[in-house]
Amino acid sequence: MTRGPKQLAAFEAADGYQSVKAIARGLSPADVMQLVKDSGLKGRGGAAFPTGLKWSFVPQGENSPAQKYFVANADEMEPGTFKDRLLMEGDPHLLIEGMIIGSFAIQASKAYIFLRGEYKVSERALKKAISEAYTKGYLGKNILGSGFDLDIIVHTSAGRYICGEETALLNALEGKRANPRAKPPFPQVSGLWGKPTIVNNVETICNLPGILTYGVDWYRGLTKGNDHGTKLYGVSGKVKTPGCWELPLGTPIRELLEDYAGGMRDGLQLKAFLPGGGSTDFMLPEHLDLPLDYDEIAKVGSRLATGTMIILDNETCPVGMIGNLMKFFAHESCGFCTPCRDGLPWVDGIFNEFENGRGNEKDLQILHEHVEYLGPGRTFCALAPGATAPLGSGLKHFADDFQQHIKDKRCPYRH
Amino acid sequence: MSNADVIASSETLARKLSADEIAEIEHEMTLYPDKQAVGLEALKIVQKHQGWVSDESLLAIARYLDIPVADLEGVATFFNLIYRQPVGKNVMLFCDSVSCWIMGCEGIKDDIKNKLAIDYGQTSEDGEFTLIPVPCLGDCDRAPVMMVGEELHRNLTPEKIDEIIQEVRNKK
Numbered sequence: 001m002t003r004g005p006k007q008l009a010a011f012e013a014a015d016g017y018q019s020v021k022a023i024a025r026g027l028s029p030a031d032v033m034q035l036v037k038d039s040g041l042k043g044r045g046g047a048a049f050p051t052g053l054k055w056s057f058v059p060q061g062e063n064s065p066a067q068k069y070f071v072a073n074a075d076e077m078e079p080g081t082f083k084d085r086l087l088m089e090g091d092p093h094l095l096i097e098g099m100i101i102g103s104f105a106i107q108a109s110k111a112y113i114f115l116r117g118e119y120k121v122s123e124r125a126l127k128k129a130i131s132e133a134y135t136k137g138y139l140g141k142n143i144l145g146s147g148f149d150l151d152i153i154v155h156t157s158a159g160r161y162i163c164g165e166e167t168a169l170l171n172a173l174e175g176k177r178a179n180p181r182a183k184p185p186f187p188q189v190s191g192l193w194g195k196p197t198i199v200n201n202v203e204t205i206c207n208l209p210g211i212l213t214y215g216v217d218w219y220r221g222l223t224k225g226n227d228h229g230t231k232l233y234g235v236s237g238k239v240k241t242p243g244c245w246e247l248p249l250g251t252p253i254r255e256l257l258e259d260y261a262g263g264m265r266d267g268l269q270l271k272a273f274l275p276g277g278g279s280t281d282f283m284l285p286e287h288l289d290l291p292l293d294y295d296e297i298a299k300v301g302s303r304l305a306t307g308t309m310i311i312l313d314n315e316t317c318p319v320g321m322i323g324n325l326m327k328f329f330a331h332e333s334c335g336f337c338t339p340c341r342d343g344l345p346w347v348d349g350i351f352n353e354f355e356n357g358r359g360n361e362k363d364l365q366i367l368h369e370h371v372e373y374l375g376p377g378r379t380f381c382a383l384a385p386g387a388t389a390p391l392g393s394g395l396k397h398f399a400d401d402f403q404q405h406i407k408d409k410r411c412p413y414r415h
Numbered sequence: 416m417s418n419a420d421v422i423a424s425s426e427t428l429a430r431k432l433s434a435d436e437i438a439e440i441e442h443e444m445t446l447y448p449d450k451q452a453v454g455l456e457a458l459k460i461v462q463k464h465q466g467w468v469s470d471e472s473l474l475a476i477a478r479y480l481d482i483p484v485a486d487l488e489g490v491a492t493f494f495n496l497i498y499r500q501p502v503g504k505n506v507m508l509f510c511d512s513v514s515c516w517i518m519g520c521e522g523i524k525d526d527i528k529n530k531l532a533i534d535y536g537q538t539s540e541d542g543e544f545t546l547i548p549v550p551c552l553g554d555c556d557r558a559p560v561m562m563v564g565e566e567l568h569r570n571l572t573p574e575k576i577d578e579i580i581q582e583v584r585n586k587k
Contacts, residue, residue, distance in 0.1 A: 077550050077553070078551065079514070079551040080512070080513055080551065081551065082554055082555045082556060085554070117459075117496045118508065118549065118552060118562060120567075121567075153446045157494070157496075158458070158495070158496035158497050159495035159550075160493065160494055174449075174451060175453065175455050175456075175490065176490065177490055193448055193449070234556065236555035236556050236558060237514060237518070238517065238518070242555070242558075278512070310513055311517075316517055321517065324511075324512070325513055328550060331550075332550060
């Protein structure tokens with residue numbers, strides 16, 4: 001970002017905080033929840049769970065706990081993902097307005113922004129915006145006379161990828177080691193300090209003001225595909241103009257890659273790409289005409305996830321790229337469950353052997369086994385299964401490259 | 416050692432927290448419903464003032480918040496931005512994740528290694544720089560990137576590394 005964050009006056013002039021005024025005029029929590037359900041909004045953090053449905057699991061009524069919490073997951077750390085940073089640095093009031101909407105819908109009087117510690121510019125922008133929102137009565141007691149109270153607190157974390165897992169995040173926020181929790185109970189019922197809690201991704205929350213202000217029909221009309229609304233898409237790697245753009249869901253991959261990211265750098269060809277961060281399966285050039293839509297990407301065995309693509313060109317070693325991802329996942333394992341704690345470093349070690357020209361057929365076999373041993377259902381949380389996505393698809397698509405490493409006893413991409 | 420001995424030794428070993436540190440910790444206590452949640456905040460506050468978290472600081476925080484030292488140490492060693500050893504005045508958080516790797520961060524790391532004679536986890540001889548790898552810094556369209564102190568540096572080249580080092584040394 002070269003520009004500063006959008007100021008409150010400019011935000012208000014662009015219909016900012018209109019949804020909070022609508023709440024003050026009498027919109028009920030049930031109304032808000034219904035609108036969000038009808039909008040078809042799905043979580044933008046990676047899992048794509050329907051947001052309205054998630055909220056509906058929070059117990060309501062007289063017998064429910066009086067204290068509920070709303071948490072913005074701003075712990076952006078998925079490799080190759082750089083979208084929430086843009087929202088927080090560029091338009092912090094949008095996140096605050098969205099948090100007011102979400103908190104009101106579930107009747108939470110306290111909300112935390114769980115922000116990764118390295119995001120210093122975001123921290124300053126958010127703290128300033130929150131203070132402005134208090135001054136104008138959008139936060140605090142009896143917001144705009146609605147009778148609804150809300151405090152937002154910025155919690156800056158101190159690293160570790162696992163904090164992005166929502167139950168690990170709750171432990172971190174409580175001041176504990178960030179190991180994930182067993183589910184059930186789900187956070188919607190028993191989350192932060194045992195109270196009903198909703199954790200939503202920053203981008204998800206930033207979709208809420210538009211849905212309330214312009215309506216469900218408008219929101220559903222934005223898409224080009226089956227899923228609703230827009231999405232922040234990023235492209236990194238050796239393309240001409242890497243960057244992040246907000247586009248309708250269902251935008252063809254080719255349009256993103258060629259029209260927005262400018263295509264591959266001169267002399268390079270697209271070999272493969274990860275469509276939504278480091279925990280997604282590799283996709284190939286033959287998939288370029290598919291729409292960037294949750295279901296369409298799932299059909300070819302990958303996930304749209306964070307929507308930030310990582311490009312592999314024909315002169316970068318796929319084995320090295322997967323090895324880099326395995327090193328990341330091995331390092332970021334919280335150490336709580338055995339398959340992840342012991343399996344990922346083993347995988348990482350084997351990639352080091354390949355890198356140094358000592359990889360063999362037996363190693364390859366062990367890698368294949370780990371795709372299964374670390375897969376969904378074998379570990380306590382989704383971290384290790386996430387690692388098996390690029391590993392398993394990489395072993396399949398780049399079998400020749402692995403073989404070449406074994407045959408040459410060196411990395412064939414190194415000159 | 417008995418529990419009483421541990422408590423007695425922590426009394427003598429614990430640092431005295433400064434007035435500023437205490438004021439900031441007290442402020443954090445108003446934002447969370449219990450003291451355990453303030454543990455990480457207190458570690459960060461002390462680190463901001465002292466540069467790192469010594470055993471003496473750890474004991475002081477645990478005593479101040481009345482939480483077990485072992486629990487606090489568990490938290491301190493879990494989070495990679497809490498430093499339990501002294502670091503240089505400028506910590507270089509070097510992104511070595513996938514997009515930066517594709518864009519050649521290994522060459523930049525070698526360049527830093529040569530210029531400052533330090534590897535990951537080490538501090539330069541003049542005490543100015545400590546080099547630490549960090550997971551994806553979320554600025555992948557301008558890779559390779561690293562943070563030096565609170566400042567993010569993008570599209571790193573050997574020339575930019577020279578400038579960054581020079582800028583810090585000029586400030587001395």
